[in-house]
Amino acid sequence: MNKQDVLKLPSMPLQSPTYPEGPFRFFNREYLIIQYRSDPQAIREALPEPLEPAGDVVAVQWLDLPDGEGFGAYAATAQIIPCTFAGQPCNFVSQMYVDNAPPLAGGREIWGYPMKYGKAKLEVHGDTLTGTLHYAGQQTATGTMVFKHDAFRPDIATQQALLARTQITLKVIPDVDGTPAIAQLVGIEFENVKIHGAWSGEARLELIPSVNCPLADLPVKEVIGGLHMVTDLTLPYGRVLHDYLA
């Protein structure tokens, strides 16, 4: 392969790039989001400077992604910390677990999504919308929510506002000698968001301490409630908000 073609590769390996060029459109992307009150000191420690905490309510979310362009079918669990950057409200994505390598590698390498390999699942069991996460063979999180109790609520402004918020990731990529090559805060905004349905209701959340999947490091003090929605949306490229090496 000649040098010009090397520079056109979207990703490694040369013979079969792990992920193609973006942007990436997701169809029927389903969310279970459980908001809960946690410990303000633990939140402060989990947020990289210069991000500032915005209250003590954080979220664990499950995503079922049956049709992600370039990525395939998979599921994810994420921990989200609302914060402010230069006074603007944002969501810091602090941990993510997925069961599929292309979004895992692409997520880390393009945007700095903090992804590890975990077996996330979001499904309807009888009357219960159920999210589970297994890491290294052990269950580390369980979220449950009532199924579409407010099916006739017309207003989905809350959900729209939530998906419109800037997401922030801390992208860290080492150099070949182990020193940081990239250390940035990256801002990401979804595009062309279409909400097929959105519901809210009672929810419960259990986080189990695990050293390599430490969701429980932001302990559950009080569950606020659950949000359930089905969407189509586009994940575009991001932008550098802050460069720690500049």
Added chain:
Amino acid sequence: MKVEDILKLPSMPAASPSYPMGPYRFVNREYMIVTYETDRDLLRAAVPEPLEPNPDGHVLYEWIRMPDSSGFGDYTESGVVIPCLYQGEPINFTAQMYLDDEPPISGGREIWGFPKKFAYPKLEVASDTLTGTLHYAGQMVAMGTMAFKHQVAPGGVEATAKAMTKTQCNLKIIPDVDGKPKIAQLVAYNLTDITIHGSWISPARLHLIPHVNAPVADLPIKRIVGGKHFIGDITLPHGRVLFDYLK
């Protein structure tokens, strides 16, 4: 989290880095390597300039069992290595790698540019046969078999240890947040502190099955050259930039 702590992070996520700082020590690392001859034009296309593929058209198809790897854990790997020349010096280029453990996938890609994907490789002794398999997305894509310890490798463990010091390299590609290349380098490294416990050669066969996302069969088998089996302890240190495509 303070700026000085952010700059000390070995990897993402800040809450629980995928992999710690290197170097990385591997104990009882077991290799099965089947060498075969392939099509020279296809081999040329699989090797990035300025590397030159070996003139014999040889490819190494490998399975590596790694039960005890510092920072990474217990996992297995399988993949394609192409002997090359860089400025006339012999060097091994890692073309494809498949493994079943996320920290060495993320660390491998992000530090050295190992071209790693998630799949299920296995290396085991099944009665009289050393057997390697690779499943990708639910389908078998490679199966290698080797007779079990028929003959000690020529030169014994010393010769195998010396061969393991050969320079190896990867094509490291990391995009920027806008999708443009941020890092595009050939990265070289040399294993250190090598102790080989045993090394054998035996007859071998290899079967590669076409698959779009695990294209091990894209370098077709024309002739099997032979199989090598060895077990050792090694250290994988950080690497060095051999060639920078962006400069």
